[in-house]
Structure formats: structure tokens, C-alpha cells
Amino acid sequence: DAGVIQSPRHEVTEMGQEVTLRCKPISGHNSLFWYRQTMMRGLELLIYFNNNVPIDDSGMPEDRFSAKMPNASFSTLKIQPSEPRDSAVYFCASSFPGQIYEQYFGPGTRLTVT
Amino acid sequence: GNSVTQMEGPVTLSEEAFLTINCTYTATGYPSLFWYVQYPGEGLQLLLKATKADDKGSNKGFEATYRKETTSFHLEKGSVQVSDSAVYFCALRAVYNFNKFYFGSGTKLNVKP
Numbered sequence: 001d002a003g004v005i006q007s008p009r010h011e012v013t014e015m016g017q018e019v020t021l022r023c024k025p026i027s028g029h030n031s032l033f034w035y036r037q038t039m040m041r042g043l044e045l046l047i048y049f050n051n052n053v054p055i056d057d058s059g060m061p062e063d064r065f066s067a068k069m070p071n072a073s074f075s076t077l078k079i080q081p082s083e084p085r086d087s088a089v090y091f092c093a094s095s096f097p098g099q100i101y102e103q104y105f106g107p108g109t110r111l112t113v114t
Numbered sequence: 115g116n117s118v119t120q121m122e123g124p125v126t127l128s129e130e131a132f133l134t135i136n137c138t139y140t141a142t143g144y145p146s147l148f149w150y151v152q153y154p155g156e157g158l159q160l161l162l163k164a165t166k167a168d169d170k171g172s173n174k175g176f177e178a179t180y181r182k183e184t185t186s187f188h189l190e191k192g193s194v195q196v197s198d199s200a201v202y203f204c205a206l207r208a209v210y211n212f213n214k215f216y217f218g219s220g221t222k223l224n225v226k227p
Contacts, residue, residue, distance in 0.1 A: 004157075031213070033215070042217075042219050042220060043158075043203070043217050043220070045214070045215070045217075048214060056214065091157055091158070093158075097213060098213060099145065099146050099165070099207050099208070099209050099213055100146050100165045100207075101207075102148055102160045102163055102207075103158075103160075103215060104160070105150075105157035105158045105159070106157055107156060107157050108156075108157050
């Protein structure tokens with residue numbers, strides 16, 4: 001299996017621009033998670049989908065952030081407009097639903113907003 | 115509520131030393147417990163897990179036992195190597211609250227030759 005796939009791996013953009021991060025979960029996994037990791041705040045859960053439906057978006061920092069999952073094999077995280085404080089590594093992870101199952105993480109997208 | 119508390123890092127050890135990284139949790143019900151490892155520049159990888167009380171998870175020489183009475187899941191390794199240098203995260207998956215994951219803050223391990 002190819003694992004969780006994220007693109008791009010690195011993104012550098014200017015403040016005010018729109019940024020779209022992409023994720024392809026492992027086939028058969030129907031839970032998908034978006035995380036943000038920074039030195040200051042550590043690993044933060046942004047949003048969690050189950051069967052393509054957003055279950056918990058309480059971690060989304062503000063209205064500039066939005067996430068979609070149009071089908072079981074694709075999700076996007078969009079930031080519009082981007083700000084320098086959004087600079088971080090963004091991870092996507094997928095899992096089977098249910099308490100006993102672990103998450104599988106993608107390699108992450110390193111976002112730099114200048 | 116649900117939460118995970120890990121010991122502060124960094125932890126610096128010499129090669130072949132014994133490792134313990136403490137992890138305690140608070141949870142409603144009986145969660146599953148996990149240890150993840152993150153090498154520089156990479157995503158988190160599952161190291162081991164335990165899904166019920168008294169289970170012992172093990173992998174690559176690392177072990178952790180699910181202790182319900184002390185709500186702990188400490189990570190141990192008898193002899194660390196330089197290649198074990200990484201950040202280690204303890205996590206739980208909640209029975210309630212839509213099966214969310216809760217991560218500790220991570221503990222950085224540096225192993226010196």
C-alpha cells in the first residue's frame with residue numbers, strides 16, 4: 001500500500017494568497033484527520049471526517065481555514081487568505097473508525113507564508 | 115475529559131542506556147493507547163499499541179504496558195541506539211467523543227554514541 005499521500009510536500013507563498021493542501025487516505029480507511037504541528041503549539045487536531053462527513057471541526061483556528069472531503073479518496077485543506085502565523089507542517093492521517101485502530105500519518109506539507 | 119501527559123524533554127542518554135518515557139492519561143471509559151515516533155523531517159509512525167488493560171505492546175525492542183490502576187502507559191527500552199533519536203508521542207483514542215485521538219506534547223530523545 002502506498003500509505004497516506006500528501007501534496008505538495010513543501011509550499012512557500014506570500015501573505016494573502018490562497019493555499020490548498022491535498023490528501024489521499026489509505027484505501028479502505030474511512031476516518032480522516034488533519035493536524036497542524038508547530039514548535040510553539042505542538043501537534044493540534046484541526047478537523048476529523050468520518051465517511052466523508054466532518055465530525056469535529058472545533059480545532060479549525062478561524063474562518064480562513066476550510067476543509068472538504070468530496071469522496072473517500074480525497075480531502076483538501078484550504079487557507080484563504082494565508083498569514084505568516086499559518087506557517088507550520090500540516091499532516092493528514094487516516095484510520096479505520098473504532099477505538100482499537102491506529103492512525104496512519106502522511107509525510108506532511110511544510111507551509112511557509114512570507 | 116480526555117488528555118495525555120508526557121514527561122518533559124529533551125531526554126539525553128548514552129548508547130546502550132535504559133530508556134523510560136513516562137505517560138499518564140485521563141479518559142472516560144477505557145481507551146486504546148498508542149506510542150508514535152517521529153524522526154526528523156518525517157510524519158508520525160506507530161511504534162506500538164495496547165487496546166485493553168494489562169496488554170503489553172512491543173516493537174523494535176520498545177515496550178509499554180497498559181496500567182489501568184495507575185492510568186499509565188510508560189515507554190521502555192532496555193538498550194537505546196543512536197538511531198532511536200527521535201520525538202516520541204503518547205496518544206489515546208477515546209471510546210466516546212467520536213473516537214478522537216488525543217496526543218501528548220511529545221518527548222525528544224537524544225542518544226549519544
